[in-house]
Amino acid sequence: MVQLTVTPERALADSPVWIRALDLTPSQPVTLHSSLIDEKGVKFEARAFYWANEAGEVDVKEASAVGGDYRGVCPMGLFWSLKPEKMFHRLIKRDVIGSPFHIQISLFGSFVLMPSAKDTPLATCSIERWFVAPGVERFQIKEGQVRGALFLPPGPGPFPGVIDMFGGGGGLIEFRAGLLASKGFAVLALAYFAYQDLPQTLVEVRLEYFEEAAKLLLKHPKVRGPGLGVIGVSKGSEIALAMASFLEQIVAAICINGTTTMNGAPLRFRDIYIPAVRYYPEKYLINSMGALCGHHIVGDPLDEAHQDSVIPLEKAHGPVLFVVGEDDNAFSSKLFAELAIARAKKYGKNNCTLLSYPKAGHLIEPPGSPVCMCSWIPRTPKPTQWGGEMEPHAKAQEHSWKEIQKFLELHLGSAGSSNM
Incomplete structure (x- = not known):
């Protein structure tokens, strides 16, 4: 069964995240997709296209994206390449204490430019990006x-x-x-x-x-x-x-x-x-x-x-x-x-x-x-x-x-x- 792991799932917004897809078919084309909705209801998205390696894995620390919103080995690319659906909109966290940004990472079993309702992900994971640590x-x-x-x-x-x-x-x-x-x-x-x-x-x-x-x-x-x-x-x-x-x-x-x-x-x-x-x-x-x-x-x-x-x-x-x-x-x-x-x-x-x-x-x-x-x-x-x-x-x-x-x-x- 295909697995998608994101580590850590809860962290400060400036912390690195490790994303891996496991148990894929060797050389399978996949899309890793990230999305969030900000406090004004504006959606941000990013995607990157990869080929699974011979072991059926994609590890963003080592794998090179072949296309999407960036190319090459970019472990945090799915975060810094997030783009708003509403042009010229800047992502700014206003309520830094009360809530994090929730970012959904999805794994698709092919190259998907714009995920729609008919595109069913192989796996998904939701992570929290906080702007204050506990106790602040x-x-x-x-x-x-x-x-x-x-x-x-x-x-x-x-x-x-x-x-x-x-x-x-x-x-x-x-x-x-x-x-x-x-x-x-x-x-x-x-x-x-x-x-x-x-x-x-x-x-x-x-x-x-x-x-x-x-x-x-x-x-x-x-x-x-x-x-x-x-x-x-x-x-x-x-x-x-x-x-x-x-x-x-x-x-x-x-x-x-x-x-x-x-x-x-x-x-x-x-x-x-x-x-x-x-x-x-x-x-x-x-x-x-x-x-x-x-x-x-x-x-x-x-x-x-x-x-x-x-x-x-x-x-x-x-x-x-x-x-x-x-x-x-x-x-x-x-x-x-x-x-x-x-x-x-x-x-x-x-x-x-x-x-x-x-x-x-x-x-x-x-x-x-x-x-x-x-x-x-x-x-x-x-x-x-x-x-x-x-x-x-x-x-x-x-x-x-x-x-x-x-x-x-x-x-x-x-x-x-x-x-x-």
Whole structure:
């Protein structure tokens, strides 16, 4: 009898999964198919075609897919190649505490492009992908001006503290914070606009807000001081760099695919003012699918217009890790990072590191996350093109996630991870 095994069936969303099909006919053509329905009811699917080996087995750790959504040996391909049936829809877990993503893996005894009711699988298996480990607690934060969610690992602590921010879509995104808390970090997922009673648009970056958030996190009895880490992507990366440069509480910063100058919104902090480089909407390019490529809308980082808006990285109290995709369609992220590192060295700061990934795009997320090359973001009239190629981007996600955790532990102290 044909068997389909998926190990583990319940795990954190960034954990690798081992898929095997057994007791097939030697050289039998098969399809492995994955699917999930997200919290908005949108279905995601992926499939890969294999030939069973002489023993009648397909082991995704060793077998090479001959077609489908990817080719070659890709043990996690059925996860990172998941695509939405609704175009330009991005998979984001909103309720990270209450429920996992349920992913169904099906095995078909032939090459099946689009499974229908008449296609009966030889075997199926349902797995759970969680964004928090057992015992991780979530606390809604609405204190003073600060809005967000605090994730604490199980146990007495104290734990190294991290502030986590996303980008120009605003709101509150929590899945990365939940995963980091599962690794033993106390993480504040921080909203900074378009959430609850915060401003609906980001007109100005008031760094006092982020200073208040840092002080709030540090005063928690389960948070280990004296300093914090910060991680941000896109606009969140820009703000993370500014926090590292001006806030004494920030001793380590991770900047994922952002600029290193203030763009669109100026920065104010006490008597400090950094003007913003304006956006150039006329420089948008629209691709054949009707999506916007904004690579040039902040202008050329080498232009004189950017010089007055540079974030003074050399003032940072600790190390900075830049994570960039070389095919980022949102910004010239690699060039921005290289210019910032060169500036830091000019002023004698030598603890900045660049992780640069060829053919990776803008949304570098934890491993196993579907590669998103184009999606809608709020307040944008057309979907946004993020760039990247599927497999190189997936590999960038896997490698950078390990390096991010190493970086945080190196500079904040060890964190005890939780297990499923």
